[in-house]
Amino acid sequence: MTTRTTPQAAAAVAAAASPRHPPANTDLIYHQTIIPTQKITHCVVGTFTLPGATDFVVVRHDTLELWTLHVDRNVAECIHSTRLFANIYQIATVPTVAAAGRSSAGHGGSGSAGILDTPSSDSVAMQRLAVTSETGCLVLLRYDLDEIPVPARLAQDPTSSNPKQDDNEEDEATRMRNTSMITSLRGKFVRVSEVALGRSGARLTVPSARLAVDPLGRAVFVSALMRLKLLVPLRKHEEYYAQRGRRGSGSSLQEGAEEELLMLSPRDAEAGPEGAVMSTKRRPAIRDLMSFGSPVEAHRQTIIFFMCALDGATENATFATLEQEIPEAETLPSSADGSGNAAATSNVGAGQAFLRVNSSTRQTSHGKSGSSSGRSKQLVVYAFLAGLRQVQRTHLVSVPATAHRLIAVPAAPFGPGGVIVCTDAELIWYDLLPQLHAGGILGNSMSSSAPPLQTPLLSSGLSSVSLFKTAVPFPRRNDFREQLYDPMIISHAMTCVRNDFFMLLQDDQGDVFRISLTIMDVQRSYDALRMQQQQRRIGPPTGSVPPVSVPSPLTVTYFDTIPPTTVMVLFRRGFVFAASESSPTHGLYKIVKDGYRSDEEYILSRMRMVDQRHDSRRHEDGYDEETKGIILPTPLNSNPSSNPSAAAVTEEEEEEGTGVPRGGMMPPPSLPKAGGPAVLLPPPSSLPKTPQQQKGRVVPLFIPHPSLRHMVLLETYPSTPAITSFVVTIPQGEQDVETHQERQQQQQQPHVQIDALVGRGSDSVLFHARYGYAARLESSFTLPAVFFHLTPLISATAMQQRWREMQMETKKTTNGGRYRSTAKNSSRLASSELWDDKLLLSTRQGTTVLSLALTGHVEPDTLSGFVTSEHTIAAGTLHYGVGYVQITPSCIVVLPYRTEQQQGAMGTRPMAESATWMHPHGKRILAAAVSGNTIVVSFAQGGGISSFDMGISGTRLQQLEAIPSFPHAPAISLLRDPDVEYKQFSASLHPSLATSSVAMLAAIATASHEVYIVNPKKLREPLETIHCTADDNNGGIPPAIVSVLLTYLGRTGGVRRLFCFIGHIDGTVTRCELDAATYRVMDRAVLTCGSAPCQMIAGDGERACYVLCGEFNWRCDVRDGLPKTVPWRFPSPQVMYASFRRPPTFNASSTGSATTEVEMPTGAREELVLGVAGNTLSLFAAQQSGGTSTAETSLEYSFGHTPLSVAGRRLLQHPTRAEYLIVIGTEHRGYGVAALRRASAAAVAAAAEQQRRIQSNNMSNAADDAKNDTNNNKNSHMNSARGGVGIALDKPQRSLNHPDHYVSTLQLYNKRTDRLDPPLYFQEREAVLSAAVGSFVKDFGKEPVVVAGCAEQYTHGSGCGVGPSWTQGRLRAFRFLVSQPAAAGGGGGTASSTLRLEQLHDTLIAAAETSAEGLAEGTLAASYRAAPLLDYPSALHICPEVGLLFVGLGPENGLQVYAWGQRRFLRKRRLPKVPSRITAIETVFISPPGAASATTATYAPDLFRCGPSNGNIAREKRLLIVCGTLDQSVFIATVQPGSGAGGSMSFLMLVARDAVPRSVTSVVCLDERTIAVADRFGSVAFLRLPQNARLGFAEPLHQMSDAELVEAERYAAHEQVLQEIAVHHTGQLVTALRVHDYDPSGGADPSLALRILFYATSLGTVGAYTPFVREEDAVFAAHLQPLVAAHIRCPLQEGSGHLPYNAAGRMTATAAAAVSPTPVHNVVEGDQAQLLLHASTSLFSTESKTEVEAELARQERVEAAQRKILGLPPRTWPVLAELVAKHRALVTLPP
Structure with a gap:
């Protein structure tokens, strides 16, 4: 679809694009994001919109989104989204009242209340958001609604003497919901406080990477990755609202008596050596009821791995961190002793201490403060003393070196408090208040002399504190037997309900575990420990007294398996939002079961592990024994302390307790007889202190669920994992083969299609993105005939039921009682309470009525009384459900509706009177529209219009006005007001709402190409007249009008926007925006939808409407304040469709728990349509971005997925058959084919064993469930389960116990048929690292060949100096075979032919020998290695023009050239000693300067293998080989022809390089002299030769002599540097670049042809760079960009100045500055230009937009005056909307 302006503007555009203008400005580039990232990096839960709302904030890299969870509908909705152009590091919810945080009931005083314990306003209950970003600031954000809630009733009279008793018990949130009606939740985040932490950019020592907020909202703890930690207290301002009311909302308040806040300005600050800045004091303005105080430093020389806030630990704000000490560098040799460690300098030399620790340094650092091993980490607890303004370390505990996550446990009454330390082998819980749990409140006092509970601190400056520690091992998958592995906890979620908490953990394989830690279990453990200590003091137990074992209060049980997540949040109602890490979709789940009640239900076996690590650096766990279903009490891993006695004491206290039941009141069960009694350790004094003492643990083994068992998946939301490779296709109509597709391309303009490889392991998919929305088929129904029109009717039963409920509430109010509506009734709108239950289907001969039951069945309705002998023009349901109205070509029929309850009820509302109206002169009705009780019709013979309504009573049809002489009106539309459906039920209760209703409007289109906007009651007084003009400049006849639609779309500033859509017969739509008050036309645009007549279809009346143009459909809505029309595709073409509201269905199913009830999605706010195609009635659901109907995520693409066998690495497109894609997959932790078969057989055997064990335990109910699950497991192991949610074992997947086990595949995918061929597997442990496709025309023919570069036994290395390794590199060639021969005379395959791949030959990569192969002696000053150096091909490229294969290798072997051979590739030339390993290769032909002569020959006949049609380009132009390297940017090589006279052969020579050392990820050639380079730091540079x-x-x-040759080669290789013409920083790692040629004129105007550069990132973002075709556009953009950079504001920056954006919109203090000698330049940020057009944004204020427009107008006038003086022809700058739309149309072609 395209957008056209007025003919004059179109003529100006065409004139400007004529060839007389200079060529396009390629030095200025326009950037825009096509598909923004949908990957979620952070997510927190809070209350930000309304009191009691379930909201959560989502971060997508640099975009901040606010979502709300609709519990009653089981869906989540995005209500706000804003892009901040700054990478967000961390976010946290800041509670404002005590109820918002999890306050501890066991602690009194000031510590149990929040910062605002007495809320005085409704917004006090709203929580705030703390955000850290690359701006170097910590900001506090508040969400403000754009529309203040409207009062729905008068407040209670304070003089009333008889209020209801129960009304006094209303809380503030309920009172707010009862007295206000929420119209919209849209708003924006406002910065209310900020603290500057350091310099901007990604810096190691600037506090921003770790963030934690006190549960009571008293302080914020923020730290860097190293050294720096700051605690920022929060201050309350109770006088904020009072002073704001007196001074106004815009006034700023000074603080008064409280201390000044340290405001750090990046402009005035001076940087210190560690990245800190000097602070300047000033008095800030009070902008909210809370603000940040002065930061308090808590710096130490440590690495901070994790941070969390503790609940109930002390009366002060308490935080826990996971740290590791950084050894100080020794400046003098004399300071190497133990005492000199404390006095060593704090400077760390060259960063070596961060990567590795010297053993000698670690040994000398063991003093009083370094008793732990150098490999261990420390759990440090910090407490903020508000009175002293100090941060004190209260606990310092050494934890295992594999600890990576801390989880705070809620305090009483929900849990025992403390912190859980996650390691790779077990979970460790530390009780920070053992004196509370062991005595006092929960039990008797413990003996203070008990040595087992005393764990001395490792710091000599702190006193000894008692800690209790318990640990439990992690369950492992059954494949743990094959090879040992230790998973890592990647996310956790927790919520508190009913004096308990529910916690879930997930490891990196996707397995979810539930953690149980109750107060009663902790009490039982302390009681057992006390009894055990008493037994030891008495003496060894006798035979009659059994020994006492201490059960572990911490239990871990397997819960379910979902795709690995980056973050997971849990809500109080049992909803789980899982942000996927590598899966193409995020998920909203609901917990339906509490999990397993005992270990026997899911544990297959147990395996005892013996720790034999000692002081080694790797785990060497030994296999000790294995038991089937036996619980073995085994001592867990002890604290890895250097004190042997302390370690032994820990082992003695913590015995294995995996068999403890969940019930807190149940006593610990007795051990099975097979396991024997627990083996007690001797006292600490008698423990042998030998290094051979083995530490063991028992690891439970289980089989993961093939499908969800304890959760259900409610909704999925699109995600964009890391894109490794992608292909961009703009289909051209003349290139399609099938005539049907050619016809489609002629009617619809081309649009970009993107296919990408995303995901990993079992989540690997081939990702398909198309512009527009896709409708999902829900259900279908076969009709008795073929219909062409359908009309859904609102249920009259639902309307009458709703009216009766409101009457009962009104009666309660009139009886003197105070009206108290429930939150359910006040929060729901009428759209969620009304549904459609009748459907009128029309043909040319008559009408069929169908009844839609609540159960979903469709039945014929023959008793309703509708006219079936004629087709229906329009129909509707009258207000209050009193009846129906039907309009046929001959009459208007009013049908009363009465239920059985109303026949016997007294005092009910009267029903509509049955009536039939016909024209007095027999005129037939041509067009009609019905909306509520209003009807407007037009007549055929002689024209004329009439309007009707149902009178004051709403029951009798009466004519309002008629105009007999009105011209023919082929289309009529009545404005549908969604609020009227709510107000009609509220009028009797709230009279003020009835009087404020908006007047009805009608749009009447005539045959004279005019549309009148009128009031149905005053047809003779048109409010506005819209004249439709011809599209061309020749003064032709305007196209006829076939449809018209008057509707609301979106809101701006709380005011609904009114649009009038006019559909024409030539496939165009005229869109007019009307003023909501005066109804005058404010904006107008012409949209091209196709070539068929455009039929407008109404939507819900507020969010969307539709355009039906032949086989193509479009959806119209308003996004970010801009009207958009986006393609909308159905699975099959629909003749007609209409908006539909599904009846609410609540399916409650028993899930085995008496208290669990599952509510299925009701679909009340779903966007549903009913479509008719032939005799099939189908129900479709719109698949929108973000799973929301408010369209706040600005994602206008529909995604499709094709599952892959392994993770995709390279995606190639067939050169001649564009519908075929070559998918090359490589998984570095994959299963081989043999291992896959063994795993399948073992899984079936394990499932059978588990079934046998369950049946033997006589557990009938559990056995039945397990039997079904086992059958499902067996089927999933044997059959394909790609569509399931769980882990599929039928294909190679990612597994932790297969490190560096590469599995590579090769597949073909047909886009036309959506068919993926079975994979071709490479050899075991062979990694495909590069690939190319092309033709060797002279040697093999025109059929392309796929070449894959492989490395045998490849390992990618672990970093920190450990690089990749391999044994041998290979080149494998594959050819395409046609499965069925093509038809005679056909070339290139037909629709019936399919392709498959077959391997041709294999070539071994070997280093060149010392002989001068392919080079003339003395021509190059390069030395060859005497011994061959094995290497692997890291880059491949086939140049079909010369028939050569270019292979990129390491720096020693460099670049090699191969030719095609019958059995293998033949190496021809090589260029050794390149700057670095080659990662990308591209070729381009460049025209030599001047005329070609004998001395400037470019053709190498001894090397080039040109085909018959490719010889000319190789002879006329020079071949350039552009190579991107690993860390030395790019270099350009060329083929230097040999000298025929001297007999020398051609050779490769380096001719240019880039002076900036970039880490190149991808390289493309834009033209013969311009290349684009992407690096690992997110920058894209445009270089020119x-x-x-x-x-x-x-x-x-x-x-030439040898010296001359050497000097000429040296000059070309080192002195010739590429010019940097433009640089842009995307902020994300760019993984791939692609170039696509596009001609918007279709070849009519060659000057409009251009090349578009697309890029993809590791976060799934896809963007594009487009040149400026018109000179006026480039001049306008050049003046626009500095104005945008000067007026942009960011909520994440300190409020004293502007955000330090550079000329391209990204920050200068980023990694781009380190790899580029100049800042970002010559790139116009189109994303920021689009924000200027939005109605509301957080980055540009209204004043800023006005200033930008005024400055652009002034600069245009200045330029016009200058051109007039210079005698240049005048030129007109485009408007901003035109510039944005033009470049957006190049990549998506929207209207």
């Missing part, structure tokens, strides 16, 4: 660059020798080779 200078015009004066020397690409060859000035003289023939045989006439």
